[in-house]
Structures are given as C-alpha cells and as structure tokens.
Amino acid sequence: MTEKKTQVITINDVEYTEDQLTDNQKMMVNHVADLDRKINSTQFNLDQLNVGRGAFMNALSKSLTDEPETEEAA
16 A cells, blocks of 8 residues: 655745645645746746857857958949
8 A cells, every 4th residue: 555645845944734734725835836847947048048149249249350251342
C-alpha cells in the first residue's frame, strides 16, 4: 500500500500542511505557484532578449566604427 505524502507549504516562515488550508487558500497557493513559474519563465526570456539586443548593439557599433564600404558611383 502506498502512503500519501503530505506536502508542507511555508508561508511567511510558518509551515502548513495541505489539510490545514481551506479550499480557497489552496487555490491561492496554486495561483502563487503558477505565477512564480510564469515569472521565472519570463525572466529567462527577458535575459535572452537582453543578451540578443546587446549582441546587435555591439554589431551595430562595430559596423559604425569600421571603414565604410566604398559605394560605386551611380
């Protein structure tokens, strides 16, 4: 027979088990956990975007300081 493992949730440095929470409190815990996952995912994406932007800015800056390409007269 398998035992159901009781999940301990820490809120404001106080530990609670799931059976100590109301259904509404459990719902709020689930929302907070989902929002934490979304925040972490968004931060990961933002880090990638910032690195990409930095690479393009570096490439642009370098292209502006390189010798200009000569254009043939029209």
